[in-house]
Amino acid sequence: MRGMDKYSSDYYRMTGKKYKPGLKSFIQRHLSHNLQFAYYYRKYKERSNIFYRLMLYRLSRKYGLEISPEAQIGEGMYLGHPYNITVGEGVIIGSNVNLHKGCTIGRTNRGNMGSPVIGNCVFIGINATVVGNIRIGNDVLIAPNSFVNIDVPDHSVVIGNPAVVHSKENATGNYVCYLV
Template sequence: MARFDEDRPVSVPAKDRSKFAQDLAAIARRTGQEATLGYVLRYLLFAPSFHYVAGRRLQEAVAGIPLVGGVLRRILWFLHAMCFSSDISPTAELGPGIYLPHPFGIVIGDGAVIGRNVSIYQNVTIGQRNDTNPAMGRVEDGAYIGAGAVILGGVTVGANAIVGANAVVLNDVPPGATVVGNPARIVSQS
């Protein structure tokens, strides 16, 4: 296991890293930094994106405590939601390396699945289309969801796809595609 050193980046094999360590590495990578102790402390003190993800991982950790874990997780979830004005359901799956640079106004419903290394910006909604169709969306690895985007129903946003700001996604997005508009339409595909 690697140790933190002020001048040396943390290097832990991916298979051994916790989701939290992978989240931290993703934030450092996206900001062009190395995950040194100094970097971690700066983010621990001053970055809402780090606070949000760390709080979510804490919720996941306490859920495993016998007898009181479920209740404790719900209490932490409520406090987290009030602090950030975001509602990411405790049953939503968030993969490691998630990047939420502005974690405010985000709503992700029950059963949604978010893959690895996904970027989600402020005011994004991932939810069900209506009460008769409770299916939730799936966002695959490496996708980018722009500010204000809405993903409704059991749609899949493919790996490395880009959903533009304020797009309303009602149909599947192919891997590597860029979608914009209301309703979202493909404007480029790699």
């Protein structure tokens, strides 16, 4: 799937189908709010146009998708059950990352001050929180309702509050699909 633009890779990750511009994909994009948000997010990042910024604002208020345009998100973003997802400015997210309902990724202004850097092939479960100047490795599964404010090595599963890290090869095996 190399050589596609970021929205096409997001589309592929969320639908499992190759993006083909046309009426069918236009209708699907506007009926599915996760695809619609991804489209306007990528267009704004590409062109920094006021129209795309206003559309992002409208969709953010409507669905609670507060993903900062100042965040850096790699190709293949997957928004699963996309309501109330928060990604703050300064956050860096790699490719093939799944963000699920209620997850929060952001900076802290005390203690471990700064924003997270998240690797490739990461699954962030429902209501999980990832905060602080931390690094999340590649192939990491963050379980639902986990609170992560520590560094997490590659090939790990993170569970609980406080976070407990378990080493596991192919941690995101059946969770992160349709890789780009």
